[in-house]
Amino acid sequence: MLPRDLKYLVVGAGLWGGVLAERIASALGERVLVIDRRAHTGGNCRSFIDPDTGIECHAYGTHVFHTAIPRVWEYVSRFTRFTPYRHKVLTEHRGRVYPMPVGLAAVNMFYGLNLRPYEVDGFIRREAAASAGGGEPANLEEKAVSLVGRPLYEAFIKGYTRKQWEKDPGELPPDIITRLPVRADYNTDYFSDPWQGMPERGYAAMFDALFRNPLIEVRTGLAYADIAGNIPPACTVLYSGPLDELCGYAFGALEWRALRFERDILPYRDAQGTAVLNQADVEIPWTRSHEFKHLHPERGPQGNRTIVAREYSHACLKGDEPYYPVNTPENQSLQGRYRALLAEKMPRVVPGGRLGGYRYLDMDKTVDEALDLFETLRARASGENCA
Ligand code: UDP
Numbered sequence: 001m002l003p004r005d006l007k008y009l010v011v012g013a014g015l016w017g018g019v020l021a022e023r024i025a026s027a028l029g030e031r032v033l034v035i036d037r038r039a040h041t042g043g044n045c046r047s048f049i050d051p052d053t054g055i056e057c058h059a060y061g062t063h064v065f066h067t068a069i070p071r072v073w074e075y076v077s078r079f080t081r082f083t084p085y086r087h088k089v090l091t092e093h094r095g096r097v098y099p100m101p102v103g104l105a106a107v108n109m110f111y112g113l114n115l116r117p118y119e120v121d122g123f124i125r126r127e128a129a130a131s132a133g134g135g136e137p138a139n140l141e142e143k144a145v146s147l148v149g150r151p152l153y154e155a156f157i158k159g160y161t162r163k164q165w166e167k168d169p170g171e172l173p174p175d176i177i178t179r180l181p182v183r184a185d186y187n188t189d190y191f192s193d194p195w196q197g198m199p200e201r202g203y204a205a206m207f208d209a210l211f212r213n214p215l216i217e218v219r220t221g222l223a224y225a226d227i228a229g230n231i232p233p234a235c236t237v238l239y240s241g242p243l244d245e246l247c248g249y250a251f252g253a254l255e256w257r258a259l260r261f262e263r264d265i266l267p268y269r270d271a272q273g274t275a276v277l278n279q280a281d282v283e284i285p286w287t288r289s290h291e292f293k294h295l296h297p298e299r300g301p302q303g304n305r306t307i308v309a310r311e312y313s314h315a316c317l318k319g320d321e322p323y324y325p326v327n328t329p330e331n332q333s334l335q336g337r338y339r340a341l342l343a344e345k346m347p348r349v350v351p352g353g354r355l356g357g358y359r360y361l362d363m364d365k366t367v368d369e370a371l372d373l374f375e376t377l378r379a380r381a382s383g384e385n386c387a
Contacts, residue, residue, distance in 0.1 A: 002230050008032040009231060011224045012240030014043020015363055016353030018210040019075070019370035020238050020377075025215035027374070028381055032216050037223035040204075041211060043240075043353075044323065045363065047203040053265060055293050055307050056202050060323070061259060062087075062276055062290045063203065066196040067364030073195040076367060079209040082197030083298050087190040091278035093155050100278055101190065102148050102156065103183035110152060120184040124149060143174035147182050159282040164313050165257065165326065173327050176360070190276075193364075198295050233348075236377065240353035242322050246346075247338050254338075254358060255315075255331050256322035262286075263309040270294075271306050286310040325358045 002009075008024050010017040013036035024032045040046055044060035064087040067073050076082075091100040098106045104120050107113070115123055127149025137143035140161060144153045157177065161169045165176075181192050189196075199206040211218050224241055231237060239246055244254040275294035279286055290309045293302045316322045325331065335358040342349060352373060354361045361369070 002033065002227060002232065002235075003031070004232055006031070006033055006232055006235050008238065009235050010034040010238045010240075012036055012043060012353060012355070013038075013041035013207070013211070013218060013220065014240060014353060015045060015366045016240045016356070016370045017043075017238060018207060019367050020374055021216050022210050022213065023371070023374040024377070025213035028378060030215065030381075034211065034216060034218045035222040035224065035227065036218075036220050037241075039220050041218060041220065042203050042207040045203045045207070049202070050265075050307055053303060053305050053307060055302055056296060057263070057292045057307055057309070058203075058290065058295075060321075061261065061309070061311055062292070062295065063363065064191070064196060064198065064275075064295070065363055066191040066193040067367075068193045068195070069364055069368055071371065072364045072367045075371065076206075080199040080201065080206040082195075083200055083296065084196075085198045085295060085297065086196050087276070088188055088274045088294075089190045089276045089278060090272070090274050091156055091160075091280050092284075093280040097277070098156070099188040100156070101180045101182065102152055103188060104186050105188065106156075107152070110155065117185050124182065124184075127151065137174045139170050140172040140174055140177050141169035144169065144177045147177070156280050160278060160280050160287060162282055163279075163285070163287050166313070166315060167326070167328075171328065176327065235348065237346075237349040238373075239349050239351050240356045242355045243335060243338050243342075243351050243358050246349070246351065246356070247341055250341060251334055251337050254334055255326040255328070256320075257313055257324040257326060258316035258320040259323050260312045260314060261290075261309040262312070263307060266306050266308055267304070268306055269301055269304050271308050286312050322355060325354070325360060327360060331358070 007030055010021045010032060013034050017034055021032045021034045024030050045063045046059040047056050048059060050057050064085070065076065065082065089100040090097050098109055100106070104115065104117060107120055107124070108115055128146050131145050131150035137146050144157045158169060161172065165172055224239070272289060272291050275292070276288055276290055278288045288311050290311065292307055342351060350373065351357060352369060353366055
């Protein structure tokens with residue numbers, strides 16, 4: 001049963017919900033109930049120690065915290081220390097392994113050249129000009145070709161993107177690819193952000209710290225649908241589940257991508273040499289594989305065995321866990337209709353996070369948005385208290 005005077009209900013114990021619950025409890029001094037239909041907190045950041053090998057695994061694929069937003073780094077650092085880990089990704093194409101994202105090493109390996117840093121920009125620009133149509137790139141394919149030229153696009157982007165989204169890159173928006181930098185040096189960091197790292201004692205410990213305030217009650221294994229009829233009318237609901245589900249699929253389902261992981265314990269100290277190995281070719285059915293022990297080099301070799309999880313992307317069907325919104329104009333317009341419906345019919349429900357906002361958000365942007373929303377809630381609460 002829900003307390004009759006409950007003022008704040010957070011649906012989803014992931015990063016967005018966790019930040020909001022923590023702020024409401026710590027900065028407003030209000031009680032907050034957090035529910036999650038899964039059996040654990042942490043949302044898709046969930047990590048756990050494999051009992052057989054002692055290796056920390058990420059249940060929903062590798063999550064590396066990285067940000068360029070000072071207040072986000074300051075905020076998350078209150079709940080965990082971060083290791084100095086910097087994420088390194090490799091990609092395999094036609095039986096050869098290259099550093100990812102595209103940089104000087106990948107370009108030289110791919111073309112069999114020995115370009116110097118001062119030559120690579122001009123080289124890439126000539127390659128791009130030879131194959132780009134000119135004008136503003138209208139989709140992912142045009143954007144990628146304008147950034148790296150057609151041969152590198154065909155090798156490293158086209159197949160991977162098809163597997164990830166099951167759409168032709170010509171049908172996808174250009175901004176998905178701007179997530180990947182193109183570099184003219186031998187820096188092989190996947191992210192360029194100044195602050196990066198892994199929670200020293202794992203994500204589970206970080207989330208435990210986030211939810212530690214005694215004003216926060218967390219109930220896992222409880223779905224929103226089970227309590228939706230009993231929520232006190234004055235309660236603000238901060239909802240980070242799927243937007244279309246919240247609205248009872250009134251206008252039909254939004255399109256999502258889901259992931260499936262096949263996890264193996266392998267008899268090697270090191271199976272792939274880095275935390276994430278992408279598979280660029282469509283003939284290989286998985287998009288990438290995660291070797292979790294590389295996320296914590298400070299823990300040493302961690303035994304003679306390793307854990308590798310292969311990641312498969314597929315359309316999200318009823319009952320699947322949605323991961324990525326598919327950002328096409330049709331889905332964006334459907335999403336807009338759902339937001340309008342919500343504002344009209346359920347004004348106390350505020351959707352957000354990756355699923356509630358139907359946005360492709362990194363972890364740091366999720367924290368940033370939650371901190372912004374909290375300021376709105378705080379202003380509203382002080383207005384209501386004065387009234
Ligand atoms: N991408 C690609 N080849 C790669 C890695 C990424 O084409 O080797 C493209 C692909 O379209 C993908 C997007 O870049 O959806 C973003 O990839 P990222 O690894 O940043 O996304 P994540 O799935 O980790 O959020």
